Amino acid sequence: MSIHPLTPASRTAAEHPVELVTEYFARAIDALADWREQLSTEIAAARADAPLTTDRLDELVEPSALRLFDTVDLPVYGSGFIAALDSLADANSHLAWWQGPERAQLVLASQSINKEHIDYSELEWYRVPFQTGQPHVAGPYVDYLCSDEYTITVAAPVHIDEVFVGAVALDLLIDRVERDLTPRLAAFGDDISIVNGVGRVLLSTSPARATGDTIRGDDLDAFERFACPGMALDVLIAR
């Protein structure tokens, strides 16, 4: 079990639930924004020497990926880089990924053994940063590839000379996000929910609203809806 620093008292001073939620996930987006600049330079330099291989990429990514666990004030469960498809010399896809209490490197059987098998081009944490060129808060979703848990992945695209080479990302387990945010949101009301782009409930201060359910259509009439700037999340507050 990793130990995370206590949230500074100043962080609880949000005046609106949207501020609180936005500030929380922006910590991930900001950290990834710094990292993607750095990694872009590192990958460009490595490529100037020789075609980039999975082993070389792992070496480049590992120190920063591991550092992210300690430097971001979030319960980071996994961290790493997802290479753009067909961007490496010796594999058509690769996740340079570290996760779990041990921060162990992820070894996907199908990845290390048959490099043809993993196609993550349509998964939200790859697809959206690739298509929009912007960071994205993806999920919640059951991550059957990496964590095997109900997960949020924050991902930011990495470009070299405006060409997409992959995405840096970090995973948060909903279990931990719920513990972090629910008590703080509860200070604002007893029926406040965070939902994603398809109306899926990430968490709610109302015990009656289950994480994973969707709120859509006519059901939305019962809420005031506030968009979180810079991320595809909305805060729904019961009228």
Add this chain to the structure above:
Amino acid sequence: MTLRSAAPRSGRPTRLHSAVFQPIGDEGRAALVERRIAEAIMGGVLSAGERLPAEPELAAAFGVAPATAREALLVLRERGLIVTRRGRNGGSFVADSADPVQFATRALLDSSRVSLRDAGQHYVAITAACVDLAARRADPSEISSIRARLERVDDHDLAAWRRASDDAVIELAALSQSARLTREQMKLQGEFSPLLALIDTDATSRRASRDHLLDVLSAVGTADAEAATAALREGTRFMIDWLIAYRERHGAAITAPIATVPASPAPAASTRPERSRP
């Protein structure tokens, strides 16, 4: 036995209470690693000729000591599931003779009808729960992208079709938004995949199972949980019936313990004693 389990203070031990003190077996870590890899080879997840990760990488992946990984590889080699080649491009490879359909056939012929029916019930219990939740929770766009991926695959390429089809089921299960159910589904799918691959070898049945899967997806896409679980039940019944019929045709008699008793005729397709309608 002198060991007595302490009864809970509230009264008599419950059934769950006594389950705590069941034997856990003494299977070692090497045997666990060996079994995991053997299952992947027999299930076709690792196919003939593929290279296994190097010993240290394997040890790290499983979280065991390198000596443990080595021991597991040794047994896999003895079982003929892997071969080891020396030299610069050396390493451990899945044996060329490893054919998941053959493994599945052997496993199927070794199974009894009762165990196949029971496996089918287990599959329905988990998958129907996933499908039911997915129908209530999934966005239609999520279903159409699963469908689109499935429809892009040419089902004449049996290995590609099986992989795409298994992936579609797992993606569908994940739309339940339940991590526990998805993990269960992944385990089950791994177990069933070689048997499904056997069904795939028959073109007509392959089309039929494809249609069953598409029926489930359509129903989930229109948020019709009842139709989705009904379609899932029908697909699973088709699968188990097919496997039992295959087993009857291909020498179930060989494995019958007493050859003097003539094998009873296969049950008519209409008698499915285990399926009571709710």
